[in-house]
Amino acid sequence: MCQCNDSGAAGARCYPSDLSDAAWAVIEPLMPVRDQAKGGAPRTYGDRLVLDAILFVLRSGCQWRMIPRDLLPWDAAYRWYRTWKADGTWDRLHDRLRELVRIAEGRACDPSAAILDAQSIKSSEGGAERGFDAGKRTTGRKRHLITDTLGLVLVVAVTSASVQDRPGGRRVLERLAAAFPSIGLIWADAGYANQVDNRLLAWAYETLRLTVEIVRRPEGAKGFQVLPRRWVVERTFGWLVRNRRLARDYERLTGNSETMVKIAMIRLMATRLAGQSARWSNRPATRSA
Template sequence: MCKCEPGGDARPCYPSDLSDAAWAIIGPLMPARDPAKGGAARKYGDRLVLDGILFVLRSGCQWRMIPRDLLPWDAAYRWYRAWTADGTRDRIHDHLRELVRTAEGREAPPSAAVLDAQSIKSGEGGPDRGFDAGKKTTGRKRHLITDTLGLVLVVAVTSASVQDRPGGRRVLARLAAAFPSVGLVWADAGYANRIDSNLLNWAYEKWRLVVEIVRRPEGAKGFQVLPRRWVVERTFGWLVRNRRLARDYERLTGNSETMVKIAMIRLMATRLAGQSACWSNRLPDQAA
């Protein structure tokens, strides 16, 4: 038993919980309560709520299956939706990304990015669900743009039936609006081929974005680590280590995008705390 909430009752610490060092980084970024608005004092603190959200992310369980010794599921879900709606999620995510980039000796505003998409099976119904004929996958597609460190800049979740080029237009437009400092984007051949370069022309004419295609070497067979493109592939690997993201369990694509941002918040806070992300639920004394 350990005490994870200051002044609270002792309760088990789950492997998904934030460490004290990681919380010391995130805690000051949480929105301050406005006394002028009145109302009763909150029963559950921000750290406890975030630990509940991270339990869902890491374990992949349903919201209603959050352990009762953690907090009621509806309290965690209510704040999960509220922090998304009021911009807290994006503000914390973007601030942590800038801190990580600065710690790595980079300028806070990125100047180059990497674009790719990942088709993933969905576990629920709801809108925006389709079939990707290329990957033979029924579900959704994550369109992701990262910086050169693999940190998420823009994410958009669509039906798996949306092809890379239409999805690419969506995220490139978001990128240009949010990050005018980015002038170069690397992408794979799915976004343009030798016949059709409409996406490349559109990106440059409308947003002054240079989209450079990184192609596989001629005659290459099997898996190949390609320059620049491996960065975003690694980010997809980081994401799917969270069981909630191994499949798309959300009914709304907006919730799918939120889970991606929360996963990156946990990863970046852990990195800034000087710790390595724990992807396993094994106890320290258990063999690897």
């Protein structure tokens, strides 16, 4: 039920960031079940209301303390955000939804190929691991992302923007090899290797048994070019920054930055599995009470 003031409306008025009934029907069976045998006070706020509050922060980019009062107290939303991060709920939910999307698209649960890229993003003042990317002239952090061929996130690592692509690539490739032994081929851009330094490619093959294939721009090409395979991960970066919390990195800890990326993908994948398109407008939505 959506708590609101428009009691006379045909349907309960809610925020555009809220989960639709169909999207919640996808997520609800995957949420952790509280063990009543352990006792404790009854839950004051349901999982759907907590998720809607967290998604409001993600989509609007507001501070936690600015969550509207007709959702729930900000400290309750933040407490559950931290709890689900600590117990692995966000990771399990994200990974299971990715499997369901791949199955719905006629793919195997475990991918065999992936795409690697990085995105420098400005950050707020302070916080851990903040640096300057001289190439992009950006002060902040860098998201190292590996997606499958559908653009779904497999591995994400957030570092200082001063970390170069090659050392950052090692970090995410190690995580990828541990989590997805089925993957044998990675596409990446020229920032991960050049004619002088191909150490990352050799290390990935010798240590992780991963073949990293560099997708280069055509010689003499000027301006924007859609490159094979690489456009997939670029589209994923576009999906992410549509959420204002991810258009700029406001998190003090890089672990929270990585979690916000997964929450954005959770909303996107749940919407897709519900057979709906992801709406990014500010048009108010309604849902049944």
